[in-house]
Structure formats: structure tokens, C-alpha cells
Amino acid sequence: MTRAAMKGCRTLAAACLVLGVVAGPAFSQGRPAPAGLSEGVAAVINDEVISTFDLAQRMRLLIATSGVQPTEQNLPQFQREALSGLVDERLQIQELRRVEKEQKIEIVPTDAEVDEQLTEMARENNANLQQFTNALAAQGIGIATLREQVRAQTGWQRWVRGRYGSRLRVGDDQVKAEMERISAAATRPQYQIAEVFIDAARVGGMEVAVNGATQLVAQIQQGAPFPAVARQFSASPTAATGGDVGWITAGEMPSEVDAALEQMRPGQLSQPIAVRDGVYIVYMRDRRAGASTQTVSLKQAAIALPQTAPEADVRAAAGRLGELRSRISGCEAVETEANRVQGVVAGDLGEAELKDLSPAFRSAVEGLSTGQTSEPIRTNVGLHILTVCGRGSGGAGDVSREQVEGRIYGQQLSMIARRYMRDLRTAATIETR
Numbered sequence: 396m397t398r399a400a401m402k403g404c405r406t407l408a409a410a411c412l413v414l415g416v417v418a419g420p421a422f423s424q425g426r427p428a429p430a431g432l433s434e435g436v437a438a439v440i441n442d443e444v445i446s447t448f449d450l451a452q453r454m455r456l457l458i459a460t461s462g463v464q465p466t467e468q469n470l471p472q473f474q475r476e477a478l479s480g481l482v483d484e485r486l487q488i489q490e491l492r493r494v495e496k497e498q499k500i501e502i503v504p505t506d507a508e509v510d511e512q513l514t515e516m517a518r519e520n521n522a523n524l525q526q527f528t529n530a531l532a533a534q535g536i537g538i539a540t541l542r543e544q545v546r547a548q549t550g551w552q553r554w555v556r557g558r559y560g561s562r563l564r565v566g567d568d569q570v571k572a573e574m575e576r577i578s579a580a581a582t583r584p585q586y587q588i589a590e591v592f593i594d595a596a597r598v599g600g601m602e603v604a605v606n607g608a609t610q611l612v613a614q615i616q617q618g619a620p621f622p623a624v625a626r627q628f629s630a631s632p633t634a635a636t637g638g639d640v641g642w643i644t645a646g647e648m649p650s651e652v653d654a655a656l657e658q659m660r661p662g663q664l665s666q667p668i669a670v671r672d673g674v675y676i677v678y679m680r681d682r683r684a685g686a687s688t689q690t691v692s693l694k695q696a697a698i699a700l701p702q703t704a705p706e707a708d709v710r711a712a713a714g715r716l717g718e719l720r721s722r723i724s725g726c727e728a729v730e731t732e733a734n735r736v737q738g739v740v741a742g743d744l745g746e747a748e749l750k751d752l753s754p755a756f757r758s759a760v761e762g763l764s765t766g767q768t769s770e771p772i773r774t775n776v777g778l779h780i781l782t783v784c785g786r787g788s789g790g791a792g793d794v795s796r797e798q799v800e801g802r803i804y805g806q807q808l809s810m811i812a813r814r815y816m817r818d819l820r821t822a823a824t825i826e827t828r
Contacts, residue, residue, distance in 0.1 A: 438478060438827045440485040445478070452540040453477035459534050461627040462619035463611065472607045475598055476628055478827065484547035486819045491550050502557075503550045512545045513538070555812045563811075565803045573799050580644035586656050587681040589621055589638040593674045594630035601669065608667035608674040615664060621678050630673070632809040638678070652677060684748055691752075691760060692785040693744040694726050696733040699777040712778045715739070716771045719780065725766040726784035746785075756781060 438445040454477045458465050465473060491502045504512075510524070517527035528538045591611060595604040611628060615621055622637025633640055645653055649670040655677065659665060665677040684690075696719060698712040715736055722732045733741035749757060759769040760781055768782040 436828055438482060438825065440482055440825055441489060441823050443485055443489065445481050445485065449481060449540070450474065450477055452537060453481055453544075455534060455536045456531075456540050456544070457627050459531065459536060460623060462623045463614040463627075464617070464619070466610075469607070469610045469614075472598075472610065472628075479597065480544070482820075482825060483816060484544060486816070486823055487547045487551040490819055491554055494554065502554050504546050504553075508549070509542055509546050512549060513542065516545075551812075555815065556808065559811050560808060563804055563807055565800050565807070569803055570796055570799050573803060574796070577644075577799070580646070583645045584657070585642050585644050585683050586659075586679060587642050588640045588656070589625065589678045589680065590631055590633055590640050591621075591625045591629040591638055591676040592631040593628065593676075595673045597630055601674075604674045605667055605669060608676055612664065612666060612676055615676075615678075621664075632813070649675075651675075656682075689749040690746050690787045691749050691783060692746045692787075693756075693760065694729040694741065694782045694784055695744055695779050696723075696729060696736075696739050696741040696782075697777050697779040698738050699740070702775045709773070709778065712738075713771045716778055716780050720768045720770070723768045723780075723782060726782055729782050744781075746787075 435447045436444055437447045437450040454470075454473045457463075457473050457477055457480075463469065463473075488503065494500070495502055513527065514524050517524045520527055520530070522530065531538055531541065591608070593604040593608050593611075595601045598604050598607060607628075611619075611624055615624055622639070625631075625634050625638025627634075629638055631638070645656070648656070651668050651670050652675050655665050655668050656679065659677070659679045659682075661679055661681045663679050665675070665679075668675040668677065696716065698716060700708060700712055716739070719732055719736050719739060723729055730741045733739045749761070752760070753774070755772050755774060756779075759772050760783055763769060763781075763783045765783050765785055769780055772779045772781065
């Protein structure tokens with residue numbers, strides 16, 4: 396599956412199968428599980444057993460859906476993530492069964508509903524359900540492990556949204572405050588990023604988190620799709636959307652991450668960034684200047700002249716560009732009219748921040764309106780005239796009230812779900828072996 400295809404998959408953690416993953420000897424079909432994972436008890440959750448077979452199956456599924464190649468170094472990381480996921484899912488299903496019995500309602504998805512989800516996953520992998528099942532089996536993964544993951548995730552999302560979603564109210568004061576914050580932040584640099592966050596407390600300490608993040612960075616650089624890695628390894632709520640954070644403003648992330656973002660370029664992947672409670676990996680999709688930054692779109696027509704050209708040649712070139720300038724009535728006419736003058740080359744310079752232009756170009760266009768053309772400008776390489784095709788300011792456009800309200804609603808629901816899971820873990824009897 397291509398990286399682009401991965402981006403289009405649904406947000407369930409196992410929605411996409413990275414076909415063709417080489418799982419290594421320990422995970423080849425028919426081979427025994429890694430040392431320490433022979434059939435037995437891996438954990439007991441409120442008297443319900445998670446077997447080492449369950450754990451090995453989930454590790455295989457993590458490998459197939461993350462695109463990360465297993466090595467002796469990262470197998471412990473796969474094991475931690477697989478066990479944490481299984482524990483959470485068992486707690487979720489236990490809670491849903493309790494609610495069903497207490498309230499006489501049905502929440503846990505039926506087999507038919509799970510099959511619908513699996514069929515959709517298969518379609519997104521350009522396969523039917525049988526082909527999808529066979530692709531999993533070829534990597535030593537039984538469809539049952541994916542089925543139970545889908546059942547738990549779908550049922551939990553259904554219950555949390557049903558129980559709390561209708562009760563959430565986003566107040567006018569909240570929306571107003573957020574819109575004011577966005578407006579105030581619009582003058583600062585903005586970044587479109589995706590993230591993976593490794594929670595140090597969850598994985599066993601900061602050293603483990605840094606080592607795990609370092610291994611993930613290496614795997615992403617070798618081709619593991621960032622969205623798949625985020626879905627499987629990130630402890631942030633954005634894991635559900637492949638780590639996609641969207642546009643943020645400088646100051647919204649921890650200071651250590653902000654410092655890294657200042658130095659990054661679009662398309663660049665960060666090294667592990669340690670913060671107080673864990674480690675970030677950040678991928679910068681794009682960046683833009685603040686809204687106070689003035690931008691200008693330009694086209695130019697130019698005649699090449701070396702710095703040592705005789706003054707007579709300079710005057711002659713200036714005369715030809717001056718005549719051309721009189722015939723240019725807007726950006727659309729620049730190339731057409733320039734092609735009629737021998738020795739003149741025209742082109743689109745695109746959009747640039749006004750402050751980034753050379754002093755001579757900036758001085759020439761500062762006072763021009765859209766559609767106007769400058770007087771000839773002398774540089775070290777020739778004579779130029781510039782036509783202003785558009786003006787604007789950096790930063791994002793207006794954000795609607797509905798967008799802000801939806802963002803706040805999603806944040807609040809995510810916070811409730813995390814607290815709910817924290818309370819379930821605290822109240823449960825969890826024994827790992």
C-alpha cells in the first residue's frame with residue numbers, strides 16, 4: 396500500500412493493512428512466538444485472561460498495520476503497545492457489558508456490524524473481505540484479533556458519544572474566547588503538523604520513551620507511513636486521525652517542540668523531542684507567516700545585461716522595457732507582450748513576502764497596486780520590470796464559528812473519554828506476567 400493510500404484510511408487503529416511487510420523470522424507464519432511469549436497467561440484483567448497467544452497475535456497486527464519492520468531492538472516496544480491495547484479493550488468491553496446488563500440496552504457491536512467494518516477496511520485496501528482475511532493470514536494474523544479490536548473500539552466510541560455527546564454544551568463565551576485567541580495568534584508563525592507522542596509514564600520511563608521514539612524515527616525514514624505509526628504508537632488523541640494536528644500557532648505546543656518547529660522546513664521529520672512527560676516526533680506538512688506579513692505576487696520581464704555593460708546598452712534596454720511597460724495592462728498580458736520584444740524574457744515569480752524581496756525589487760513594488768507595472772530596475776544581471784499580480788497577507792483565513800464550536804466539542808469529548816479510561820484502569824485489578 397502506498398503512503399498516499401494510508402492517508403485515506405479510516406481512523407480505527409487497524410484500519411489499514413500495510414501489505415508486503417516482512418515480519419521477520421520470529422513472526423513468520425507457522426514459526427513459534429518470540430522467547431517469553433509461548434502459550435500461557437500474559438495478563439489478567441478483573442479475572443479475565445489475556446493469553447500470550449492473544450499478545451503475539453496483536454503484536455503481529457501492530458507490525459502489519461504500522462509498517463514498522465520488527466527488530467530485536469523494537470520488539471519490546473511492540474509488546475508494550477500490544478499489551479496496553481489489549482488491556483484497554485478488555486476494560487472497555489467489560490464496562491460495556493456491565494452497562495448493557497444494568498440498563499437493558501445493546502451497545503457492543505454484533506458480529507454483523509463488525510463484518511460491515513471489516514468489509515469497509517478491505518475495500519480501502521482494494522480487496523474484498525476474503526482477500527483481506529487471506530492477506531492477514533499470510534502474515535500469521537488471525538482475523539479474530541482484528542475483529543475483537545474493531546468490536547471494542549466501535550462499541551466504546553458509540554457508548555462515549557451516546558452517553559456524553561448529547562450532554563455537552565459549548566457556551567458562547569467559550570467560542571468567543573477561542574475566536575479571540577485565534578485572532579490574536581494570527582500574527583505569529585503557523586505550522587501544519589502531524590505528531591507522534593510517546594507517553595513516558597505509559598511505556599516505563601523517559602529513557603524507554605526516547606529509545607522507542609528514536610527507533611520509530613528510523614523506521615519512518617525508511618518508509619514506514621507516518622499516519623500508520625501514529626495510529627499504533629502515539630498516546631495523543633490525534634492518533635485516531637493518523638497524528639494529524641492541523642494548523643497550529645507558535646506557542647500552542649510545549650516550548651521544546653516550538654523551538655524545533657522554528658528550525659524545520661515543510662516535508663521535514665523531526666528527531667525525538669523530549670518534553671516533561673514524554674517524547675514527540677513531529678512531521679511538518681507546511682508552514683506560513685503570520686497574518687501581519689504582507690505578501691505580493693509578481694511577474695517580471697527582463698533583459699540580461701552584465702554589470703559591466705556600456706551605458707548606451709543600458710539606456711537602450713531601458714527604452715525597450717519602457718515601451719513594453721506602456722503596453723502591459725495587467726498580469727495576463729506580461730508574457731504575450733514580452734514575446735513581441737526581442738531579447739526580453741518574461742516569467743512568473745510567484746508569491747513572496749514583501750520583506751523577503753531584494754531592496755531594489757521591494758522599493759519598486761511597494762507603492763504599486765494590483766495590475767500595475769514598475770519602472771525598469773537595474774540589477775547585477777540585467778534590467779527588469781515587475782507587474783503586481785496580487786497582494787495579500789500571510790496566515791490563515793477566517794475561521795467560522797461552527798468550526799470553532801466543533802473543535803471545542805471534539806476536545807471536550809476526547810477529554811471525557813480519557814478520564815473515563817483512567818478511572819476504569821484505576822478501579823480494575825490488572826496483573827501482568
